[in-house]
Structures are given as C-alpha cells and as structure tokens.
C-alpha cells in the first residue's frame with residue numbers, strides 16, 4: 001500500500017511514521033509512506049499556498065493550484081483515494097478503516113483551519129473524513145490517526161502475536177478485561193476462570209464481560225449488533241445478576 005501525505009509541516013510525521021507498528025510496517029515494505037510539502041508545488045516564487053477570500057472576510061483560504069499539482073504529480077496508474085481531513089467530514093470509524101485498508105493508494109490532504117478553496121473539495125478530493133467533533137490546528141494529527149488505524153490492519157503489520165480481528169469494534173463489542181502475571185497483586189486477584197485452563201469457559205467469560213462492558217459504556221454499539229443466541233443468553237444472565 002502506498003500512502004502519500006500532503007502537508008505544510010512534513011516534520012510532524014517523522015517520528016510517527018518511523019516508530020512502533022508504522023515503522024515496522026515500513027521496514028517490512030507492507031506500506032510505502034511519502035510525505036510532501038505542497039508548498040513546493042506553488043507557482044509563485046514565494047511559495048504562496050493561500051490567499052485572502054473572495055467576498056471579503058477574515059482568514060486565508062488554501063489556493064487550489066498547489067494541491068492540484070501535488071496530487072497530479074503522485075497519481076499512479078490507478079486514481080488514488082484523495083482524503084481531506086476536516087471537521088465537516090464523514091465521521092471516522094473502524095468500518096471506514098477496514099474499507100480504506102483495502103485500497104492500494106491513499107493520499108491525505110492536511111490543511112489548516114483557514115479553510116480550503118471549494119474547488120479542492122469538488123474536483124480533487126474523493127473523501128472528506130473527520131475523526132471527531134472538535135477542531136484541531138491542522139489535519140496532520142487527524143491523518144496520523146487514520147493512517148495508524150489503516151496500516152495496522154494490513155496483513156503482517158501486527159506480527160503473529162496479536163491480530164486485529166479480536167480488537168474492540170472489530171467484533172462490534174468493547175474489549176473484555178485483560179490480566180497478566182502476577183495472579184495476585186496487592187490482594188487483587190485474577191478471575192479464577194482465567195487460571196482454570198478451561199478454554200470454553202474462558203471464551204464464554206470473555207464474551208460475557210465484553211457484553212457487560214459494552215452495555216454499561218456504549219449501549220449505542222449494542223443496539224447496532226445482530227445478537228447471537230449465545231449473546232442473548234449471556235445478556236439475560238447479566239440482567240439476572242443485576243436483579244440479585
């Protein structure tokens with residue numbers, strides 16, 4: 001997978017793209033990152049990339065031509081998904097991460113709050129994505145969030161220890177509680193079932209705890225789920241426990 005990032009602050013990406021899972025994915029050639037300062041594509045000798053808005057008003061607007069030239073310089077044989085990170089975008093979630101993870105080439109456009117010339121939205125960008133209802137100084141941090149969640153889904157990215165399949169959200173439920181050694185820490189014990197070695201009971205306990213946690217913290221997620229018979233049975237058990 002090739003990922004291009006268009007930004008005025010390329011230095012922001014150095015650490016993130018060379019650390020941890022993203023760094024390893026790059027070394028394993030699972031992903032090929034290219035960070036470009038789109039100021040290099042400005043036609044003016046001063047590298048101007050924004051200008052005052054037609055119709056007056058404060059702030060500056062990002063000019064279309066540097067971004068159009070930058071994207072056109074990197075388009076390969078297939079037209080890439082050109083993603084604009086902005087608060088007005090489609091709310092990002094794991095489902096969209098899984099969709100983007102299937103793409104061969106993604107281009108992220110990271111702009112700053114001044115705003116974008118509408119022709120960028122209308123004729124260059126294929127997707128507008130928001131990572132949440134809040135405003136950041138620029139699209140860079142939002143792009144890093146999307147890139148992280150997409151690259152970790154690439155085959156081979158997580159190594160064989162972990163798998164993205166059991167993640168929260170991939171099952172549609174929140175994760176069950178995790179424990180590791182010691183079996184008792186300051187008097188706080190690991191649930192016996194996890195020490196029992198009884199695999200079927202452990203699987204059942206984990207599903208029940210995921211259901212408990214999801215029902216408590218994110219009932220909205222539970223509503224969206226197609227409940228299996230097993231899940232309905234466990235939810236009924238949780239209800240019965242609550243009544244005791």
Ligand SMILES: NC(=O)c1ccc(NCc2cccc(O)c2)nc1
Pocket residue numbers: 085086087088111112113114115116129130131132133134135136137138139142
């Ligand atoms: N929630 C987000 O994904 C998000 C994305 C970007 C951003 N800031 C840059 C920007 C870019 C464009 C318009 C605009 O209004 C702000 N802030 C928040």
